[in-house]
Amino acid sequence: TGARCLVDVFVERWKAHPKHIDLDKDRKSGGKGPLIGENDRLRENEKAPVNGEKPLGDQYVAIARTFNFVSKSIKCVKEQSIKYSMLGAIQAARKFIYIEDQYLWNFDAAEAIGKALQNLQYVIILISHVDQVKSAANPDGGEWAHYTFMQVIKANCKEEHYDKVKVFHRVFKDTGGLGRHTYVHAKCWVFDDELAVIGSANCNRRGWESDSEVAAAIFDEKNPRNRRSFAQTLRMGLWSEHLGLTEDKVFNWLGGDKLWPAFGDERKKECSVVYYDIGLDKDPVWPIPQPSTTISWTTIDPGDGNLGGCGYTPTEV
Secondary structure (H helix, E strand, C coil), rough: CHHHHHHHHHHHHHHCCCHHHHHHHCHHCCCCCCCCCCCHHCCCCCCCCCCCCCCCHHHHHEEEEEECCCCCCCCCCEHHHHHHHHHHHHHHHHCCCEECCCCCCCCHHHHHHHHHHCCCEEEEEEEEEEHHHHHCCCCCCCHHHHHHHHHHHHHHHCHHHHHHHHEEECCCCCCCCCCCCCCCCCCEEEEEEEEEEEEEECCCCHHHHHEEEEEEEECCCCCCCHHHHHHHHHHHHHHHHHCCCCCCHHHCCCCCHHHHCCCCCCCCCCCCEEECCHHHHCCEEECCCCCCCCCCHHHCCCCCCCCCCCCCCEEEC
């Protein structure tokens, strides 16, 4: 069913493209041929496997979306199920949250994380270094957004919980600096070794409110055949790669934050991450930056309320 939902998302968005009719014509008529996948779409109210298919594995998969197409001539239904699914997962977590993200500047997420810290042991975040995501038009907006993200967390939790949040960026093992295989393009969350969310939506306003995105939330039956869950297996593989540890060393989530380097620690040769102070500590590594004036932040990362100019407000699901 999860795979069929993904096919459904693709077909829906393909058919929303103004040129899809011409592209779907046969090759003799100048097209690319009929769209493959029409017969694989999830039928309305379809819950059970079709055509005698048997469920594979022990995982359940739910598909969430962001869709906020705005047009003067085409009326589309807005969907922000990724945003509300992620906020719900953050609120429900009771052990830890592990995040890999390209940008990390969705302040709704920061508020939710701050409020959830009282129930969590730790939050580990791996992101791209700001030097890897800045541009000529946005030279310092990333620093401002990262700093603000951390200040929003602090504003929504008690000071005793500040040190539960730890942020890191990757480095090239041979040099300890930025370089090959250090850019984080992932959009991946693991909650309590029970739920994993993988998709195309960054933790920013675009990903959760205004772009076209899709994400899969994957969870297992309880104690699936007495083996590791998908979420735990995913986390272990990622931590093993980043920390340079064997998987048996990262098996248990409890105390897992102690495996990650602390501020000021000398990096071990096999470790590919370093502590990244982006404003949560009492003495940040830079003064409070301001966003770039070259281009507005709402243009760089537009939210739901910054899509104007077309004379149409989408209908919300």
